Amino acid sequence: MTRFILALLAFFVCFSLSAEEFTRFSTAKRHLIKTLPSNAKSIYCGCDIKKQGKKLVPDPTNCGYVPRNTHTRSGNVNARALRIEWEHIVPAWEFGHQLQCWQDGGRKNCRKVSAKFRKMEADINNLAPAIGEINADRSNYRFGMLSESATQYGRCEVKVNFKQRVIEPPFYARKQIADAYAYMQKTYGLKISNKQQQLFNAWQQQAYAAQTNTKKL
Template identity: 85%
Template structure:
């Protein structure tokens, strides 16, 4: 299990090494798809990712992902459960609300008038491949720890509490999430609550401890 975690951490780290800047979210996504590592995994389930033309799809064979909703309310196949999307670890809603442009037209207005917002939205250090259904379920929920045991997505270990608007990621994804928040704080002056800061600090310490323990084996 420890080896599996370390492999995933190495894969996730490969997405944040590039220093290239992009002027739009769409151009950033094109770059990430084109340069996707062969061993890339989805952030919340650790599923293998396959390319189908210009699109990415999750392979649930080994990760055990099962859609929470296989069909939509209209009875159609839930297409987002069968595609990979680029998740903003720090949601656009969260960093956008800290800019004046959001108060006068939301995301659309910020894209139009704010260079800083466009840079933040397109920063690949805050983007990770996620199964579309889970990206949708996460919405702009905050990260946290949940007491309940759930199997919302088969063997995928992510938990979402829709009432509390909280998402608990699996252990192997927590350092990447904490690092993304730290990066956005340092680079763009993102403000987060003291409670969130304590959580992310704890996740970074836990990841360090896991890495240290693995070296002793």
């Protein structure tokens, strides 16, 4: 329980809404690497993050992350399991599909012709550090609850169901995810389903209850 509470509080400390604005995803990522708090954790596994020059790498020592695939299909080392990437909590596919530019030519076209898309893609309030393998596995899957056990990535508590195209994040990451969706709705008019809205409302309420209980200890 103590480890859970500390992990939860760490996420509240490390990830908060920022007024910084960017118009290029690459610029936003450089800013985030430069300003990353020393106590930051990867969003889906809660791993410590180390800087190696201009790159970020996960430290699996305490979080227990084990790659689902140590090698690619071609036999090469799975490099994405060894690096931190910046995950769009609301996937670019999800908010991009709600813009005409995506219908006319996908992400590449949106970057070229839509100032709104560029701003959404570079909004650091929708970005979180994630282990590259899990960022890839998440793809543009929706968030949800799954019945299976979390065994795909060692002791990392995230679950991905590739058949259902659903990802279930660990408890301590859910408020950040729900808050990011709420922010994107308010700021850019993002539309989400009633089912997703109910899920995110529940996650925010659960996080509030956990905070309240922690204060009573």
